[in-house]
Amino acid sequence: MKLGLIGYGAIGRHVEAAGLENIELVSVLVRRPRQEGLLTHEPDRFFAHKFDAVAECAGHEAVSMYGQRVLENGADFLVTSVGAFTDTALFDRLLAAAKASGRRLILPSAGIGALDILSSAAVGGLESVTVTVRKDPSAWKGTIAETLVDLDGLTAPYTVFDGPVREGARLYPQNVNISAAAAIAGLGLDKTRVVIVADPALTTHIVELEAKGTFGRFTFMEDVAVSEENRKTGKLVAMAMVKSVRQLASTLVVAA
Ligand SMILES: NC(=O)C1=CN([C@@H]2O[C@H](COP(=O)(O)OP(=O)(O)OC[C@H]3O[C@@H](n4cnc5c(N)ncnc54)[C@H](O)[C@@H]3O)[C@@H](O)[C@H]2O)C=CC1
Ligand SMILES: O=C([O-])CC(=O)C(=O)O
Structure with a gap:
């Protein structure tokens, strides 16, 4: 092909x-x-x-x-x-x-796991899905986060967005596409929540996916190495x- x-x-x-x-x-x-x-x-x-x-x-x-x-x-x-x-x-x-x-x-x-269980669970009905994306402050350079907080001066985790994926994935186009994939696999762009965090203690990307529905519940977590070419992107992608x-x-x- x-x-x-x-x-x-x-x-x-x-x-x-x-x-x-x-x-x-x-x-x-x-x-x-x-x-x-x-x-x-x-x-x-x-x-x-x-x-x-x-x-x-x-x-x-x-x-x-x-x-x-x-x-x-x-x-x-x-x-x-x-x-x-x-x-x-x-x-x-x-x-x-x-x-x-x-x-x-x-x-x-791409950069997120568990879309298999999430899309299977969607068949029976989901109640809530949350994606949390944590990256070090350098990953948020050149984004709207720079207008919210002094990224270089951060000494503790700072939540730069908490809300529906439709808004979060639009505001952070190079950083949280994974949340849009999870949303489309599951509850949709308006009902899936994304929490986006700049964390100065990190050197990796930490992604969590939590879902509840008629199937039960699951929590997925990955702690992935950062690409050498682009600090916004995990090597896994x-x-x-x-x-x-x-x-x-x-x-x-x-x-x-
Ligand atoms: N679904 C997922 O898990 C992930 C999705 N992404 C998406 O993948 C994109 C690429 O990621 P990276 O390779 O890390 O970015 P990158 O910045 O390292 O590379 C992007 C490449 O695309 C080229 N490009 C940009 N706009 C173009 C256009 N209109 N026509 C042709 N080429 C164009 C650039 O010149 C550059 O070569 C990100 O912007 C993001 O939207 C990134 C990481 C994870
Ligand atoms: O590789 C990652 O951390 C995920 C990412 O950038 C995205 O979803 O756009």
């Missing part, structure tokens, strides 16, 4: 470098002008290829700019920047495009994207 990649940063580079059996990476769309190897910054050059699947590892803007084109061109679309779907019109547009072309919009597990891309052409699918 033929794969396209949008974005060549902390996640995309690792997907490109990974061994992908039965998958041929044919082109990588980047933002800054570059014309080397598989990389191109020209969307028309990228979309001249016929893909079976395109994986987005670029950002919210890339989902809205290219999602429809990917699906209309007959490829499945794997989205890491799931928080882009806090825009319901965009989400509906891409779902409609996927349906019309008989392709799929795929939200990989690139690993997960490689896993999800490999699954596209794999005979054995675990945790589908």
Whole structure:
């Protein structure tokens, strides 16, 4: 199968470098002008290829700019920047495009675990779902958190947001896409709560997911290493994207 990649940063580079059996990476769309190897910054050059699947590892803007084109061109679309779907019109547009072309919009597990139990539990009905994301202050640089608190001066954990995912994932587009994935898997963007914390004691990302429903309850916690290329992104995300891309052409699918 033929794969396209949008974005060549902390996640995309690792997907490109990974061994992908039965998958041929044919082109990588980047933002800054570059014309080397598989990389191109020209969307028309990228979309001249016929893909079976395109994986987005670029950002919210890339989902809205290219999602429809990917699906209309007959490829499945794997989205890491799931928080882009806090825009319901965009989400509906891409779902409609996927349906019309008989392709799929795929939200990989990426930086969060337990989406399997959460989506199973959603079948029977959920009562409450909370995602808590804790990262060190440097991860919140360049975000709206800088207007709320002196990140460099923090000596104790500081909650920069506590509320519905629809708002939190829009306000922190590079940091809490995982909350949007959990919301779409479970109670939805308006009823899922996200708590976002800048914690100066941390050197890792700590993500917790708590859910209650007719199935019972679960608590999931991960304490993950930070990517060397981007302090906002956990190392697990690139690993997960490689896993999800490999699954596209794999005979054995675990945790589908
Ligand atoms: N679902 C999840 O668990 C996670 C999702 N993400 C999402 O993945 C995105 C990428 O993460 P990283 O690789 O860490 O970021 P990064 O900043 O290291 O790399 C992003 C790459 O995408 C490129 N890019 C940005 N906009 C583009 C566009 N419109 N067209 C083509 N290329 C474009 C950039 O030039 C850069 O090469 C994040 O912005 C975030 O939205 C990130 C971490 C976890
Ligand atoms: O890797 C992480 O910490 C999660 C992340 O950035 C996101 O969900 O956008």
